[in-house]
Amino acid sequence: MKPFAFIQLCSLFTLTQQVPTREKCTCELSLGEKEFPHGKFKFVENNVTTCNRQITPQKTLELESLLLGLERRVAQLNKDVSILEKEDDGQLYGVLSLYIIENEMIEVRQLMDKLNSTTVGQQLLTANTTHQLQDLKAEMSELETFDTMQVVKGRQENRRLKANLEACNTAVQATVPPAQPPHGTCQRGPLQNISEVRFFDEGTSVNRYLYGSWGRDPKPQPGNESWYWKVALTTGDQYGNHIRLYSNRAAVLIKGDHPQGKVEIHSSNPTTNTIQGPNAVLYGGALFYNCYNKDAVCRFNLTAKSITTLQLPQGTRYNSNANFCHLGQCYKYTDLDLATDESGVWVVYTTNQDFGNLVLSKVEEGEVLTLGQTWRTSVFKSSVTNTFVACGVLYATRFVNSTVEEIFYSFDTTTKNENFHVGIYINKMKTNIYSLNYSPVDKMLHAYSDGFIVSYEVSFE
Ligand SMILES: *[C@@H]1O[C@H](CO)[C@@H](O)[C@H](O)[C@H]1NC(C)=O
Ligand SMILES: *[C@@H]1O[C@H](CO)[C@@H](O)[C@H](O)[C@H]1NC(C)=O
Ligand SMILES: *[C@@H]1O[C@H](CO)[C@@H](O)[C@H](O)[C@H]1NC(C)=O
Ligand SMILES: *[C@@H]1O[C@H](CO)[C@@H](O)[C@H](O)[C@H]1NC(C)=O
Numbered sequence: 001m002k003p004f005a006f007i008q009l010c011s012l013f014t015l016t017q018q019v020p021t022r023e024k025c026t027c028e029l030s031l032g033e034k035e036f037p038h039g040k041f042k043f044v045e046n047n048v049t050t051c052n053r054q055i056t057p058q059k060t061l062e063l064e065s066l067l068l069g070l071e072r073r074v075a076q077l078n079k080d081v082s083i084l085e086k087e088d089d090g091q092l093y094g095v096l097s098l099y100i101i102e103n104e105m106i107e108v109r110q111l112m113d114k115l116n117s118t119t120v121g122q123q124l125l126t127a128n129t130t131h132q133l134q135d136l137k138a139e140m141s142e143l144e145t146f147d148t149m150q151v152v153k154g155r156q157e158n159r160r161l162k163a164n165l166e167a168c169n170t171a172v173q174a175t176v177p178p179a180q181p182p183h184g185t186c187q188r189g190p191l192q193n194i195s196e197v198r199f200f201d202e203g204t205s206v207n208r209y210l211y212g213s214w215g216r217d218p219k220p221q222p223g224n225e226s227w228y229w230k231v232a233l234t235t236g237d238q239y240g241n242h243i244r245l246y247s248n249r250a251a252v253l254i255k256g257d258h259p260q261g262k263v264e265i266h267s268s269n270p271t272t273n274t275i276q277g278p279n280a281v282l283y284g285g286a287l288f289y290n291c292y293n294k295d296a297v298c299r300f301n302l303t304a305k306s307i308t309t310l311q312l313p314q315g316t317r318y319n320s321n322a323n324f325c326h327l328g329q330c331y332k333y334t335d336l337d338l339a340t341d342e343s344g345v346w347v348v349y350t351t352n353q354d355f356g357n358l359v360l361s362k363v364e365e366g367e368v369l370t371l372g373q374t375w376r377t378s379v380f381k382s383s384v385t386n387t388f389v390a391c392g393v394l395y396a397t398r399f400v401n402s403t404v405e406e407i408f409y410s411f412d413t414t415t416k417n418e419n420f421h422v423g424i425y426i427n428k429m430k431t432n433i434y435s436l437n438y439s440p441v442d443k444m445l446h447a448y449s450d451g452f453i454v455s456y457e458v459s460f461e
């Protein structure tokens with residue numbers, strides 16, 4: 001039985017004078033072939049998309065960072081063994097060094113195991129993907145035999161035309177002298193280098209708090225231009241409920257735990273809308289941070305002492321489920337990273353639908369907070385140790401060793417260009433950087449690192 005389709009021809013012709021009466025014309029269209037299986041085609045298309053998603057750059061990045069770690073540790077092991085050989089007097093020194101080397105070997109072993117499981121996982125994935133691709137290819141050739149109505153070819157042609165059009169558009173735009181500077185939103189080149197440490201304080205408190213953040217308000221209230229702020233997470237290195245304020249940078253050193261101002265969000269810690277995690281920023285006299293136990297951004301107005309919240313999209317990972325990490329260690333409650341640059345406030349996070357890849361959104365201020373434009377990247381959040389934004393360009397860091405952190409990745413929100421080979425190094429005072437933020441007023445990077453507060457100068461090309 002052949003399927004039939006009925007088309008009302010009247011709707012296909014415009015009425016002209018020649019048509020005497022309004023008669024209803026019906027046309028019987030008989031398809032000589034079987035109907036094209038649109039449903040099946042859709043299915044194959046979906047499967048291709050799923051297949052594509054499974055092979056993300058994060059997989060290779062994961063392997064790369066493991067190998068990097070292994071390389072570094074093996075070098076260290078080599079060095080220590082040669083020291084041991086030199087100092088071997090058969091006495092105490094040798095025994096101590098042996099312990100150190102034993103520990104190092106355990107670490108190397110653990111890394112190898114992790115590498116092995118990652119490799120095994122990738123082999124499985126490759127096998128699976130190859131299998132899937134073969135299936136899809138077979139399906140496609142079968143579908144092509146149905147394709148007498150040129151549905152598939154038509155789509156392919158449409159896609160080709162669309163690509164041509166886009167290429168043409170880009171070419172046209174490229175010939176126009178660029179109104180926008182090539183790197184981000186400022187009239188200057190990309191990030192060039194990070195200076196040696198320009199300022200640091202190891203904290204004056206007996207109970208030095210390891211997690212926190214500090215910096216300068218890029219849009220200070222009149223009279224507060226030289227003020228600095230600091231937030232320490234005082235409960236379990238996870239939660240905070242107050243902000244310390246210092247009238248200038250020297251005061252941060254001298255005053256330490258006795259600032260010129262101390263503003264409390266709530267007397268309890270933690271409770272609704274207090275601070276969770278170390279990545280807070282001060283902007284326009286208000287503190288922006290991850291609200292306690294919520295997938296939301298809180299804005300605490302230091303003058304009015306009022307809180308506004310911004311709910312992030314459904315599927316946003318929070319409560320220490322999508323942290324910044326390096327080899328085997330994750331920084332707890334770093335799901336949301338707030339950042340400031342010349343243009344305002346940003347939030348860096350990830351969602352289930354983005355498979356753990358970094359997502360960047362502009363936070364639009366106003367009476368109420370709203371989520372502005374959003375960009376999706378292909379860098380895996382857990383392969384990153386921190387991020388900051390400068391001139392509308394997102395930068396991500398990774399752990400190299402206890403003294404060096406590398407800015408390895410950038411995403412330009414103006415051009416959507418991703419760069420995995422930034423290769424700018426930061427010399428650290430302490431092993432772990434829990435928060436890192438760019439301050440456009442003094443072109444400094446402010447970091448909070450194992451209880452130390454540290455500043456670096458940023459230079460642009
Ligand atoms: C697509 O994938 C689903 C589940 O993975 C499978 O059941 C189905 O047979 C596939 N369809 C085609 C047309 O390959
Ligand atoms: C890697 O893992 C597989 C199974 O998970 C195991 O059989 C194999 O011995 C491991 N190889 C090494 C070098 O550890
Ligand atoms: C490969 O496929 C098997 C079964 O089809 C599944 O159990 C396994 O999780 C898949 N592996 C990966 C890495 O996708
Ligand atoms: C970058 O800064 C470091 C200090 O952090 C310095 O040693 C290095 O020479 C600088 N590199 C360039 C290319 O300026």
Ligand SMILES: *[C@@H]1O[C@H](CO)[C@@H](O)[C@H](O)[C@H]1NC(C)=O
Nearest residue numbers: 223224227228245261285302
């Ligand atoms: C601004 O300065 C006043 C004193 O002039 C101080 O009380 C207040 O805490 C400062 N606010 C901020 C956000 O630095």
Ligand SMILES: *[C@@H]1O[C@H](CO)[C@@H](O)[C@H](O)[C@H]1NC(C)=O
Nearest residue numbers: 283284285286301302303304
């Ligand atoms: C904070 O509150 C004060 C007083 O209500 C208001 O003037 C100011 O604009 C608010 N600041 C922010 C950043 O919302």
Ligand SMILES: *[C@@H]1O[C@H](CO)[C@@H](O)[C@H](O)[C@H]1NC(C)=O
Nearest residue numbers: 072076400401402403404425
């Ligand atoms: C850390 O890495 C840097 C750059 O690779 C290297 O120069 C330095 O010696 C390393 N430091 C340690 C303690 O391994």
